[in-house]
Amino acid sequence: MELIDIDKEYLFGTLTSLLNIPSPAGYTDQVVHFVGQELQRLEIPFIVTRRGAIRATLSGGRETFLRAVSVHLDTLGAMVRDLKDNGRLTLSPIGTWSSRFAEGARVTIFTEKGPFRGTVLPLKASGHTFGDEVDRVPVSWNHIEVRIDHRSRSQKDLIDAGFNVGDFVSFDSTPEITPNGFLNARHLDDKAGVALVLAAVQALRKYDVAIPVPAHLLLTISEEVGVGASAVLCGDVAEMVVVDNATVAPGQNSWEFGVTIGMMDAAGPFDYHLTRKLIGLCRDNGIEYSRDVFRHYRSDSASAIEAGNDTRTALVGFGVDGSHGYERTHESSLISVAQLIGLYLQSPPTFARDKDGVSTLNGFPHQPKRDIIQIEV
Template identity: 40%
Template sequence: MKKGESKVSTYPNVEETKQLIKELVSIPSPSGNTNRVISFVESYLNELHVQTKRNRKGGLIATLPGKNEDEHRMLTAHVDTLGAMVKEIKTNGRLRLDLIGGFRYNSIEGEYCEIETASGDIITGTILMHQTSVHVYKNAGEAERNQVNMEVRIDAKAESAEDVRNLGIEVGDFVSFDPRVQLTENGFIKSRHLDDKASVGILLQLIKRIKDEDIILPYTTHFLISNNEEIGYGGNSNITPETVEYLAVDMGAMGDGQSTDEYTVSICVKDSSGPYHYGLRKHLVELATKHDIGYKLDIYPFYGSDASAAIRAGYDIVHGLIGPGIDSSHAFERTHESSIMQTENLLYQYIQSPLVSY
């Protein structure tokens, strides 16, 4: 098989992985409010009898003991997503937002959303331009999509700030976006928040496969399910002193000039933080070539990962980044089951392989 081509895998759990991803994206979890999805992952791993612990930031660490307990590996994926907070309760009974994560207002225009109050009540709404009605606003199409012009229309009788506060809504309440997840018959998964819940689903299924096949890994391996990646520091702590290799599993970014596609695993060679470890990159390519795994090498120009966050935090580790190719990142995302399978298969080979030289 030529470099970069995709070969359909017969791995038996791809449908389970897709359903797991569907469950994950359906759980609201904007950065800063991730307890519910972390509890879901925790329960999943506890059913597999995998040792887990939470860190103080609210993330989850799962550990699979290996033959070598002196040198460790760590893999990470993040369950936190883009979202928003209530910035202001407007006098017209609508809400002004402050964004969580790096995306643009135009990507959420017209989206259904949920506001979670401090008491835990959920109130639905829609994110709209203030000047939406073309019958009223002459500049409806030209007005800038920004914090001033966009607002949340609450699904309740709320015509004043007092009405809104009587519903229990207050400044600082979290706002999550409807994922609108769909699994198509020809293998596509389209949904918000595939960044990075597609990778979380892949890691959970990888752990399940290791347990089902009674594989003893060559090195003790930790899996960090981080919960602050979208705001920059999800994976920069709780790395054991024994950890030698640290691999982030996160989306491959697609667009003009990019090699990444929706059908292969993307191996990142460089992002905004600089090059990833050359030896680990070559090792991943060798594994993909040896095991007929479709892959693409790529550079993500406006991107940072939990692996690069760990490097910035000062950890002396070999770091890398791979993941499924995701179209329209931080907006209306989509990938294909082939990319999920290729990523899962590369990880399966990687965690059973020797450490790279450094």
């Protein structure tokens, strides 16, 4: 195995393109086409499910063992819930996030007559009009509205313009990369994961690095609403590494400058052996890493297991401060995770036995055990 060099220009160019493509869960066709075209350019074969999840395949030496790396293309967003009498829109969130982080955002509303631009505002947005009352507006989706960049002062104006309940609303990502490597943007979760996985694969291709077993790249489209990897994962995949954000916050052990290995999330522990394999790859190759436990978080691992897949799963995170809000990461975290994915794809199977869905006890692994304590009666 070799620690591959990641093309930073490719990584950030791809990420910027992804961030500028609206893709709230349920409105992901455009980003599916973009990623599909990039896979074609990299000469990686893939298939697309009915709804748009992508399963690409990297060929490897041992065809009887399959592994996967999973990322998700969908993001948070919103949907029009009501056309208001004042000519503005009420929203319901797509995904789990606070209206606190929707306030002030520039958005696109996708109507059947075409897209409109707008801004999300609290119901009392003008200090000149409401004075101190602007500071007492509750934080909830019932207390914000979309001001549309269109002449609309009534519900009839909205209807005439083509607005409907159920229109999708995407939030501008507004990416900014600072000279010292920080990246601020909405939707780093999980477009940064998509970009770094593509960068890892691009590097393997560029340096003609062979991988020992075939691997699927799974790009799911509904992770933010809880069902991402429930359908696109094949039953014969023995192990899967999910790449997603690692939440940097007080009480967490994630950080923005290396790899974070998830030990457990809200759905339960990740696979003991695959997780420690990834830790070993970091340790043996000088990749800075930390471990973390996520209490209010679930990933494509949960949807895959809940769908009935008997697959070992692990979670690798790039550090994100302010996840599902005003997100920030650092290039060193993205590059480190990309390098780890490159090493993982070069590594042998965690257990060769896992190529069979069921087998005998021969070759089944052990976890550390304590000495048996004899209790005298």
